[in-house]
Amino acid sequence: QITLKESGPTLVKPTQTLTLTCTFSGFSFRSSGVGVAWIRQPPGKALDWLALIYWNDDKLYSPSLKSRLTITKDTSRNQVVLRMTDMDPVDTATYYCAHTLRDYDYLTGYYPRSFDYWGQGALVTVSS
């Protein structure tokens, strides 16, 4: 059974750095193809993909946020950490982590098949 859970601060001040941890069970980064993504949803808005890390330490970031994001993994602790610098009130959102498996397409190369298991989400408010 795959489960994921996000943890971190519920309130951060503008300009501060947000650090969120995703702790998971039921799969391992020791397995080829495994990946964990971060997605957020601002209140009343759509889902927004942020970053993805694979078992082989390949990392992908949303281009619009790439300069502010860092994603890392701890294989032995079954954790993925997302850091987002220079937080702003517009970054107020529920942040989710999700499991994926990397697939291959002969035309486009490697891609995440889908985000099939999600954590419950962590609401982060950015306010002074």
Place this chain on the structure above:
Amino acid sequence: DIQMTQSPSSLSASVGDRVTVTCRASQSIRSHLNWYQKKPGKAPKLLIYAASTLQIGVPSRFSGSGSGTDFTLTISSLQPEDFATYYCQQTYSYTPYTFGQGTSVDVK
């Protein structure tokens, strides 16, 4: 970026209705299209991946079709637990892995 546009943005339906949601990509994404269901305060739930493959455990009243730029999610007979917001997502190109803006299905 590949833009994903869903229509309608919202719809009202009754239990038992056939419901169709459309998702259009700004360029061909072949079949790299997923559908998710989102309820308030809950995590998104994967319904369909690769445009038409039903995720394990998802009721068969949900189906997906399409390829290239035009995709459809169909609920054959709407159930009370299906009132939610539905999102499409492309995983063809990571510039980024964009979601549609969502389609809210509420009670008529």
